[in-house]
Amino acid sequence: MRILKLPVEIDDKIVLEYLGYKDSAKAPFDVLGRVEKCIKKSLDIIESRVCYDKLKFDVDLAARRLIFPNGEFFSGDYVVKKxxxxxxxxxxxxxxxxxxxxxxxxCFSKGHVLDALIFDCIGNVALDSLMAAFWSALTLDAKRRGFGVTNFISPGQNVWDIREQAVIFKLIDPLSIGVRLNESLMMSPEKSLAVVCGVGKKIKTAGETISCDECGMENCSYKKKNGQARQVKIYVYFGNEKKxxxxxxxxxxxxxxxxxxxNIPGxxxxxxxxxxxxxxxxxxNQLSIMEEERHFLNEHDIKNHIRLACFCDVNSDMAVFVPQTNPAKILVKSEGIRKDSFCFNPRIKRANIAxxxxxxxxxxxxxxxxxxVLGAKHLKVPVKVLxxxxxxxxxxxxxxxxxxxxxxxxxxxxxxxxxxYGVAVDIGTTTLVAYLVDMATGQQKGVYSCLNPQRIYGADVISRINHTxxxxxxxxxxxxxxxxxxNAIIEYFCNEYNMAREHIYEMTFVGNTTMIHLLLGVSCKGIASAxxxxxxxxxxxxxAKELGIKINPEGYIITLPLISGFIGGDTIGCILxxxxxxxxxxxxxxxxxxxxxxxxxxKQNMLACSTAAGPALEGANITFGTGGIEGAIDxxxxxxxxxxxxxNDADPIxxxxxxxxxxxxxxxxxxxIDNTGKFKSKQELENINHLIRERLIDFNGIKAFLIDEKSGICFTQRDIREVQLAKAAIYAGIKILTDEMGVSFDEINKVFLAGGFGNYIxxxxxxxxxxIPRELQNKVIPIGNGAGIGAINTLIxxxxxxxxxxxxxxxxxxxxxxxxxxEKIFINSMSFNYCL
Ligand code: FES
Structure with missing residues (x-):
C-alpha cells in the first residue's frame, strides 16, 4: 500500500459556488472578504493524504461480483459494468x-454561522482538489504505460451498496492516514472519501475524476451542467500576441x-x-508544485512562476506566458558542396505558345x-486548365x-x-527547413526554418509512432x-516575396522514413518494432492537392526514395x-x-546504418537543452x-x-569528470581554479556544473550520461561500417558531416x-543541411x-x-578514455 501527500488548491470562486453563489461576481462584498480570510487560514492546516493499493481481481459474471484474492468482493451490476x-x-x-x-x-458553537459554512465548503473544495490531483497522477502514470483509467466510483454512489465501503477498509489500511469507518458507515474525519477506479489496456481514460451524471445528489451545488466541468478562461501570451x-x-x-x-516547447x-x-x-491561486516536476525546475524558475505545462491542471482563470521559439538557426550555406556538378534541368518549364x-x-x-505548336500529341490538360x-x-x-x-x-x-517557383523541404524530426527556388533560374530565393510541430508528441521517431x-x-x-x-510556410513565402501560391508548381520533400510516412498520412506502425x-x-x-498542400491546384509534390525503416530520403539527399x-x-x-x-x-558500393543516438545532441533529453534557437548557448x-x-547574443535560455x-x-x-563521465568531488578538484570549482553544484539531488548563474542553467550528471549514450552509438556505427567495408580510418578520404548544427560544432x-574518431578529425568537411541541399538539387x-x-x-x-x-563496441565507446 502507498501513501501520497498531494497538494490541494482552493479556488474562491468554487467555494462561493458551494455556498450557493452560482455567479461569484454577484456575491456580497462581506462574504467575499470572509471567504478570502477563511481560505488563508485553511491552507496552513489542511493535511491532505491518500492511501491506496493496486489489486488484481477475478470477475464472476454469473454472481455479478469482482472477487479479490483474499475472497472479499464488490457486487452488483453497476460495479461489474464499470x-x-x-x-x-x-x-x-x-x-x-x-x-x-x-x-x-x-464557528458553529460560537454562532459564526457564515464562517462555519465557509469552512465546510472549503473542506469540500479541498477534498475535490485532492481527488483531482490523485486522479491526475494516476492517469498520467497509466498513460505512460499505455493504460486507461475509469473515473472514480464510491460505494453509495448510484446503486452501489454503501456497505461495501467496509470492503475497501478491509483491503487497504486507511488508519495509516488517520481515517476510520464507524458502524454507521460514516468516515472520520468527515472530509474523507473512499473510491475505486479501474485501470487497464482496454479502458479509455475518463474525461473527469467523478461523473456527476452518475451521482444521486441532484441538488449538489457543484453538479456539473450536462456532465461538463466548470469553464475557465486562459489568457495566453506569446510574443506580442494574446489569445x-x-x-x-x-x-x-x-x-x-x-x-x-x-507551439510550446516539449x-x-x-x-x-x-x-x-x-x-x-x-x-x-498559485498552483502547487509536484515533487516530480520540481526536478526540472531551478530556484530561478520557481521564483519566476515558471511551471511545466504538462504537470498543470487548470482549476481557475489564469494567464500563461509561452516562451517564443524563434525559427531555428539552420545552416543553409554549403561550403563542402560542388555546385557545378549537375545541370539545371527542372521538370517545370515555361513555354510561350503562339x-x-x-x-x-x-x-x-x-x-x-x-x-x-507544342509538338505534344499526348499533352495532358487538367479540366480546370481546359x-x-x-x-x-x-x-x-x-x-x-x-x-x-x-x-x-x-x-x-x-x-x-x-x-x-518550387519549394524544397527537409522534414527533420526536430526541425523543418524549406527553400523557395525560382524555377526559371534555379536560384534560391528564400529560406524558412521552424521547429517540427509534431515534436510535442515526442522528440524521437519512436515516440511519434507510438502516438499514432x-x-x-x-x-x-x-x-x-x-x-x-x-501551408503556413507557403503562406510565409507568398507574403515575404509578394507572390501567389498558384505560382508554386512543384515541391520536393526529404525526411526520414517515419516523417515521410506521416507527411503522406500512411501508418508507420511497422517501423517501431522488429x-x-x-x-x-x-x-x-x-x-499536392491530394495532401491538402496549397500550391497551384495542379502542382506536384515529390518524396525521395527511402532506404529502410530508419534511413530515409534525407540521407539520400545528403549523399547526393x-x-x-x-x-x-x-x-x-x-x-x-x-x-x-x-x-x-x-561509386562502386555503399553501406549505411542508423543508430538510435537519441536527441541529446540536438539539445533534447538534456535538462536545460534546447534546439538551435535564439538564446541557445552554442x-x-x-x-x-x-x-x-x-x-543572436540573446539572454541564455x-x-x-x-x-x-x-x-x-x-x-x-x-x-x-573522470573517464567514466562521473563528476569528481570538490575535494578531488582542489588544484583547479576556484571559480570553476565552485560551479560544481547540486541540482535537485543530482551533481551538476553551473554554466550561467543568473538563469541557473547547468549541466547535470544525467545529461553527461545521455551524451555518452549518443556518442557511443555514433562511434559504434562508424566503426562497424568501416569494418564491414573492410577499410581502416586511414583509407577514408573525406568525412562529410551533415546535420543542422554540423557546421557549428x-x-x-x-x-x-x-x-568523431580522432583519426578522422582532420578530414571533416561540414556540409550543413545536406538533406535540404539534396531536396533543392532534385527540384531543379x-x-x-x-x-x-x-x-x-x-x-x-x-x-x-x-x-x-x-554491443561490445558500444559499451567500450561509452567511456571517454577510449577516445582520448
Ligand atoms: S515534461 Fe512536459 S512535455 Fe515533457
Missing part, C-alpha cells in the same frame, strides 16, 4: 484531515495549449519526462492547335504562356512574365500538424549533396540529427571562468547541441569526447532526381541491432 474490463483496480481513501472540520464546528482560450476545469494545460495550436509529448514544456503561469487565330480555313479546335483555355487564348490574342511539366499543361496565362498507435486519431493529428505547417518494416520505400510523385556516390575514393558521411545516420562507400569555453556565446559538445570536452580537459571538441534537376534511385539501388543497409560486435 470495472470488469480493468486489468486491476485502484482502491483508495483520501482525506484532508480533521482541522477544517474542527474549525467549522467551533483567450476557454477550457474546462481539470483539463491539462499542455493538452489545452497544443489543442489550440500553440519533447516527450506531455509524459513528464523531458522538462521542456516550461511556461510562466499567473493565477490568483497559335494561329481560328479562321474559315483552319477550323481546328483550340486544344489541337495548342498540342500542335475550362480556362478558350478565354485565355482569345484574351492573349492566341499568344499564351503555359507552365508545362513533362507532358502536362499545369497552367496558362495571357502574360509572358508570370512567376514560376496509442492515441485515437494520432496518425491524422500528426499528419494534419505537418500539412498545416507546410523487423522494422515501413509501409513503402519508393519515391512518390502526387498532386556530397557527391560521394560518384567518387572513386572512400568517403564517410554522417548526419547528426535526432537519429544518427551513417554511410560509407564510393559554444562554451572554460578559461579563468566559464565563457559562453548564445545564438538553454544549451543546444554544439554547446553540449563543448561543455563535455571542457569538463574532460579540466578533469572535472567544434570538430576538435567532438573528437575529444569521442563523437531531373537528372538529380533520377540519381536518387541509383543511390538507393547502390546502398546496402546494415541493421546494427543484429550485428554481433555492436
Amino acid at each position: 470495472l470488469a474490463k480493468a486489468d486491476y483496480l485502484i482502491l483508495a481513501v483520501a482525506t484532508i484531515g480533521k482541522q477544517i472540520e474542527r474549525l467549522s464546528t467551533e 483567450q482560450i476557454l477550457a474546462r476545469q481539470g483539463e491539462n494545460l499542455f493538452e489545452i495549449l497544443t489543442k489550440n495550436n500553440l 519533447s516527450c509529448g506531455g509524459k513528464h519526462t523531458c522538462g521542456k514544456c516550461k511556461v510562466k503561469i499567473k493565477t490568483k 497559335t494561329e487565330p481560328p479562321s474559315i480555313d483552319d477550323q481546328r479546335d483550340d486544344l489541337t492547335k495548342l498540342k500542335h 475550362k480556362e483555355l478558350p478565354e485565355v487564348m482569345r484574351k492573349s490574342d492566341f499568344d499564351i504562356s503555359g507552365v508545362i511539366r513533362g507532358n502536362e499543361l499545369l497552367s496558362m496565362s495571357n502574360s509572358h512574365g508570370s512567376d514560376m 498507435i496509442e492515441a485515437d486519431g494520432g496518425l491524422e493529428r500528426l499528419n494534419n500538424l505537418m500539412i498545416k505547417e507546410i 523487423p522494422y518494416n515501413p509501409a513503402f520505400l519508393k519515391s512518390f510523385e502526387i498532386k 549533396a556530397s557527391r560521394m556516390y560518384a567518387d572513386d575514393k572512400i568517403s564517410l558521411l554522417f548526419d547528426i540529427g535526432t537519429n544518427g545516420e551513417m554511410v560509407i562507400g564510393n 559554444s562554451v569555453d572554460f578559461g579563468e571562468d566559464v565563457l559562453y556565446t548564445t545564438i 538553454g544549451i543546444c547541441g554544439s554547446g553540449v559538445i563543448d561543455i563535455i570536452a571542457q569538463l574532460l580537459r579540466y578533469g572535472i 567544434n570538430v576538435k571538441n567532438a573528437a575529444a569526447i569521442g563523437l 534537376s531531373h537528372e538529380e532526381l533520377k540519381a536518387t534511385q541509383l543511390i538507393k539501388d547502390k546502398i546496402e543497409y546494415i541493421e546494427l541491432s543484429t550485428t554481433p560486435s555492436f
Whole structure:
C-alpha cells in the first residue's frame, strides 16, 4: 500500500459556488472578504493524504461480483459494468484531515454561522482538489504505460451498496492516514472519501475524476451542467500576441495549449519526462508544485512562476506566458558542396505558345492547335486548365504562356512574365527547413526554418509512432500538424516575396522514413518494432492537392526514395549533396540529427546504418537543452571562468547541441569528470581554479556544473550520461561500417558531416569526447543541411532526381541491432578514455 501527500488548491470562486453563489461576481462584498480570510487560514492546516493499493481481481459474471484474492468482493451490476474490463483496480481513501472540520464546528458553537459554512465548503473544495490531483497522477502514470483509467466510483454512489465501503477498509489500511469507518458507515474525519477506479489496456481514460451524471445528489451545488466541468478562461501570451482560450476545469494545460495550436516547447509529448514544456503561469491561486516536476525546475524558475505545462491542471482563470521559439538557426550555406556538378534541368518549364487565330480555313479546335505548336500529341490538360483555355487564348490574342511539366499543361496565362517557383523541404524530426527556388533560374530565393510541430508528441521517431498507435486519431493529428505547417510556410513565402501560391508548381520533400510516412498520412506502425518494416520505400510523385498542400491546384509534390525503416530520403539527399556516390575514393558521411545516420562507400558500393543516438545532441533529453534557437548557448569555453556565446547574443535560455559538445570536452580537459563521465568531488578538484570549482553544484539531488548563474542553467550528471549514450552509438556505427567495408580510418578520404548544427560544432571538441574518431578529425568537411541541399538539387534537376534511385539501388543497409560486435563496441565507446 502507498501513501501520497498531494497538494490541494482552493479556488474562491468554487467555494462561493458551494455556498450557493452560482455567479461569484454577484456575491456580497462581506462574504467575499470572509471567504478570502477563511481560505488563508485553511491552507496552513489542511493535511491532505491518500492511501491506496493496486489489486488484481477475478470477475464472476454469473454472481455479478469482482472477487479479490483474499475472497472479499464488490457486487452488483453497476460495479461489474464499470470495472470488469480493468486489468486491476485502484482502491483508495483520501482525506484532508480533521482541522477544517474542527474549525467549522467551533464557528458553529460560537454562532459564526457564515464562517462555519465557509469552512465546510472549503473542506469540500479541498477534498475535490485532492481527488483531482490523485486522479491526475494516476492517469498520467497509466498513460505512460499505455493504460486507461475509469473515473472514480464510491460505494453509495448510484446503486452501489454503501456497505461495501467496509470492503475497501478491509483491503487497504486507511488508519495509516488517520481515517476510520464507524458502524454507521460514516468516515472520520468527515472530509474523507473512499473510491475505486479501474485501470487497464482496454479502458479509455475518463474525461473527469467523478461523473456527476452518475451521482444521486441532484441538488449538489457543484453538479456539473450536462456532465461538463466548470469553464475557465486562459489568457495566453506569446510574443506580442494574446489569445483567450476557454477550457474546462481539470483539463491539462499542455493538452489545452497544443489543442489550440500553440507551439510550446516539449519533447516527450506531455509524459513528464523531458522538462521542456516550461511556461510562466499567473493565477490568483498559485498552483502547487509536484515533487516530480520540481526536478526540472531551478530556484530561478520557481521564483519566476515558471511551471511545466504538462504537470498543470487548470482549476481557475489564469494567464500563461509561452516562451517564443524563434525559427531555428539552420545552416543553409554549403561550403563542402560542388555546385557545378549537375545541370539545371527542372521538370517545370515555361513555354510561350503562339497559335494561329481560328479562321474559315483552319477550323481546328483550340486544344489541337495548342498540342500542335507544342509538338505534344499526348499533352495532358487538367479540366480546370481546359475550362480556362478558350478565354485565355482569345484574351492573349492566341499568344499564351503555359507552365508545362513533362507532358502536362499545369497552367496558362495571357502574360509572358508570370512567376514560376518550387519549394524544397527537409522534414527533420526536430526541425523543418524549406527553400523557395525560382524555377526559371534555379536560384534560391528564400529560406524558412521552424521547429517540427509534431515534436510535442515526442522528440524521437519512436515516440511519434507510438502516438499514432496509442492515441485515437494520432496518425491524422500528426499528419494534419505537418500539412498545416507546410501551408503556413507557403503562406510565409507568398507574403515575404509578394507572390501567389498558384505560382508554386512543384515541391520536393526529404525526411526520414517515419516523417515521410506521416507527411503522406500512411501508418508507420511497422517501423517501431522488429523487423522494422515501413509501409513503402519508393519515391512518390502526387498532386499536392491530394495532401491538402496549397500550391497551384495542379502542382506536384515529390518524396525521395527511402532506404529502410530508419534511413530515409534525407540521407539520400545528403549523399547526393556530397557527391560521394560518384567518387572513386572512400568517403564517410554522417548526419547528426535526432537519429544518427551513417554511410560509407564510393561509386562502386555503399553501406549505411542508423543508430538510435537519441536527441541529446540536438539539445533534447538534456535538462536545460534546447534546439538551435535564439538564446541557445552554442559554444562554451572554460578559461579563468566559464565563457559562453548564445545564438543572436540573446539572454541564455538553454544549451543546444554544439554547446553540449563543448561543455563535455571542457569538463574532460579540466578533469572535472573522470573517464567514466562521473563528476569528481570538490575535494578531488582542489588544484583547479576556484571559480570553476565552485560551479560544481547540486541540482535537485543530482551533481551538476553551473554554466550561467543568473538563469541557473547547468549541466547535470544525467545529461553527461545521455551524451555518452549518443556518442557511443555514433562511434559504434562508424566503426562497424568501416569494418564491414573492410577499410581502416586511414583509407577514408573525406568525412562529410551533415546535420543542422554540423557546421557549428567544434570538430576538435567532438573528437575529444569521442563523437568523431580522432583519426578522422582532420578530414571533416561540414556540409550543413545536406538533406535540404539534396531536396533543392532534385527540384531543379531531373537528372538529380533520377540519381536518387541509383543511390538507393547502390546502398546496402546494415541493421546494427543484429550485428554481433555492436554491443561490445558500444559499451567500450561509452567511456571517454577510449577516445582520448
Ligand atoms: S515534461 Fe512536459 S512535455 Fe515533457
